[in-house]
Amino acid sequence: MxxxxxxxxxxxxxxxxxxxxxxxxxxxxxxxxxxxxxxxxxxxxxxxxxxxxxxxxxxxxxxxxxxxxxxxxxxxxxxxxxxxxxxxxxxxxxxxxxxxxxxxxxxxxxxxxxxxxxHNNSQRLLEAMDVVTVTLARNDIVFEDADYTSDIAIYCMNAYAADLSKRLNLEFDLKKSGASDVSQLQPPLGTFVIARLGDMPLGCVGVKGNGGTVAEIKRMWIAPAARGLGLARRLMVTAEDKARALGIETLRLDTNSALFEAVGLYRDMGWVEIDRFHDDPYPDLFFEKRL
Structure with missing residues (x-):
């Protein structure tokens, strides 16, 4: 060092x-x-x-x-x-x-x-503090199922949309991106997982099911303060485990090639690129993984 x-x-x-x-x-x-x-x-x-x-x-x-x-x-x-x-x-x-x-x-x-x-930029100072806080307390991060309509889930979804709008240089509309019935993201069809540190939301991921053996990964998001700590991989592993417990045999997901960190993670975790399987306007890459 x-x-x-x-x-x-x-x-x-x-x-x-x-x-x-x-x-x-x-x-x-x-x-x-x-x-x-x-x-x-x-x-x-x-x-x-x-x-x-x-x-x-x-x-x-x-x-x-x-x-x-x-x-x-x-x-x-x-x-x-x-x-x-x-x-x-x-x-x-x-x-x-x-x-x-x-x-x-x-x-x-x-x-x-x-x-x-x-500091004349208090937001920058707060963001730096959040990075330190999450890094020091990374072992205290908890993963839990959440209601997709709960306040913490809505916070994560808004942050997810804002993040994609910035990364893709457009106005990301959740309703145009595979909008799900609430039931598809809760047992027995699917689930929605939140990662948090105390009352600080740090990430989320959903498993969108329809009662069959094939489901989708949706709304994968990591807070800026928690990036670089392996949290995305832990969330994906959690989502895969939850899917297995629901009897799901195959997971699919979509992403955009501009999100190169996510693309690299999926490939490293054994996801295989497949043909487009829906007509959402935002993604240009599609993956599948057999559990």
Whole structure:
């Protein structure tokens, strides 16, 4: 690895550590370090089960126990046995803890706004932050079935159309591109899969079925912040697995040769080019894969 690049990464880490207050004994002048404040924040966000809290914050058991005891000593939280499972514990904010959570939220919003104000192109700064966030948390990305009419699916579809409009230098109309009945993208005919990090949509792919053994891959999209991390391949593998589980034996898809990254991925994953199988106006390449 290039040493100059290593130094750039380390410089970035030092800057972030200072900016987020990792070195402060009193984070945001509230009398406790960042670690304690972060635990309080996570509990306020709903991570009340101690084991889930530990997994969310990626803390070892000993450190989390010490941080919880410190917050209990301040009467900011209470930890009690889980009434649904006596082997586990849950922790909740006290009234004082809720007040402190609200104060931290307000101060954190102010700090975030101040950071954005330093750059004359805040959108560029946010996009760079998203790339870093997704890269660091790539192992936390989840894949889940989604309703094609849900808010997160609609967001992905709008982003998909905007992305294709830009790449193909035209106005991409979803209705002209193999519009599907909702039932074709949900079991038992098909499925629609979302990749997300927390509440951040990162990608999607649909399997459009008709009850037979042949189905189509539709609406494959990856958010710019998640590109270069192998997410497209993981989504395609997920779609193929879902299709097999639905009894589908052959998948087809269409794409445009201008989308060279996608074309390369499909060929690398064993998709074979075939003749045109519909009259949609946008694609010029057609592929098939037997599962």
């Amino acid at each position: 290039n040493q100059a690049n290593i130094s750039r990464v380390r410089n970035f880490g030092r800057s972030v550590a200072v900016e987020v207050g990792a070195l402060e004994d009193s984070f945001m002048d509230r009398g406790r370090p960042l670690g304690s404040a972060r635990v309080l924040n996570a509990i306020g966000l709903g991570y009340e089960n101690v084991s889930e809290l530990r997994a969310f914050l990626k803390l070892d058991t000993g450190l989390l126990s010490r941080l919880l005891r410190g917050l209990e000593a301040e009467d900011l939280i209470k930890t009690v046995p889980n009434p649904k499972d006596r082997r586990s514990r849950i922790t909740r904010l006290t009234a004082a803890g809720k007040d402190e959570f609200d104060i931290y939220e307000s101060l954190s919003d102010e700090r975030a706004a101040a950071i954005l104000s330093r």
